[in-house]
């Protein structure tokens with residue numbers, strides 16, 4: 217198997233297991249050899265090897281087989297040297313130590329790899345993200361800690377991870393003596409579990425308490441995981457007490473993270489809480505223009521017709537990751553067929569993405585469908601009645617509005633007869649609970665969602 221094949225398999229794996237899992241577990245693997253149906257990999261620690269084998273072994277074998285590699289077993293051995301990144305570029309090592317140059321060994325700082333593309337230079341700012349960007353810049357200056365923690369939240373693919381990596385890169389350059397650690401909440405948990413298993417809680421505690429800047433991505437992951445939450449809380453407090461900077465990201469505001477202990481929520485709210493809003497047209501266009509400049513270097517000679525970027529910025533409004541993916545595909549396709557990137561080519565090549573983002577569900581449609589489904593008057597959706605037979609479908613409609621539209625909680629409240637955003641928040645939580653405890657509600661929700669998205 218060539219490195220290229222492994223690179224392709226990595227791409228497939230990233231898609232199937234998700235970006236975070238990929239970066240944490242698969243990226244550090246170093247493909248070594250394939251002999252008699254056994255694929256051998258170098259791993260940074262035994263723990264990583266065991267974990268990958270147990271949790272992703274089947275998926276790796278499946279992808280290898282799919283790519284024509286005959287394999288029935290995987291073997292992992294600790295590399296004597298730091299394993300090369302699975303795909304050399306563009307990922308880079310985390311700022312691993314005080315000097316920033318030592319290899320990231322088992323006892324070194326527990327950081328995850330940083331993506332070399334995620335810097336402030338490549339982060340395009342606009343109205344929806346200017347506050348988050350300014351706050352991240354302030355942290356990256358590395359001066360006195362003025363707000364702690366910085367809590368960044370927002371929907372999928374809006375740039376939270378990008379900003380955190382940018383802070384880490386910047387600090388690494390400005391203050392290489394600072395011990396800066398970026399990792400996902402999931403990695404924090406695995407580190408914690410590993411320490412428990414190896415009875416090395418002292419080591420874990422001193423490791424995390426010795427950092428100058430701690431950044432934890434996707435903190436919603438630890439919700440409901442009691443002992444991890446507990447340990448996170450203590451780490452957090454210890455660092456804040458020492459006036460060390462903490463940066464946290466999540467997919468929603470601290471108060472809205474279900475199953476997160478109240479004391480943690482209130483700690484997270486103590487600093488600066490900043491929302492990354494969904495992108496607007498101008499921001500999307502700016503991001504596309506920036507990416508095109510980069511692609512021009514990679515694909516010199518490719519011509520992009522007027523109006524194509526505007527078309528994409530207008531039509532693909534879900535998240536930046538999808539937007540980037542569309543452009544990547546477009547350039548790769550155009551270079552393959554040797555054609556100019558015209559509007560027709562874009563429509564052809566991106567038909568599936570455009571179809572998927574085509575359907576925009578409105579709150580009015582949701583209210584109508586839910587009223588029909590529960591046999592109630594549409595006017596009662598926005599009216600004052602509080603009887604269960606009306607209030608429950610109304611809560612369901614609010615939940616669907618939160619899931620299927622980009623509207624904020626206050627906006628949804630307004631569209632439901634001028635209700636407060638806390639009423640919407642309560643409805644969303646209630647339905648989230650019922651969805652797991654009441655199969656009838658779960659079925660209603662699934663049916664309604666399918667009808668609305670059809």
Ligand SMILES: Nc1ncnc2c1ncn2[C@@H]1O[C@H](COP(=O)(O)OP(=O)(O)OP(=O)(O)O)[C@@H](O)[C@H]1O
Pocket residue numbers: 334338339340341345370371372373374375376377378379434467503536537540
């Ligand atoms: N303002 C921006 N300028 C340039 N690129 C951006 C911007 N916002 C997002 N991106 C790009 O979009 C992709 C997704 O961003 P990122 O991974 O930071 O999202 P996220 O908010 O952490 O999402 P998730 O919730 O899935 O973890 C990345 O490739 C990132 O570089």
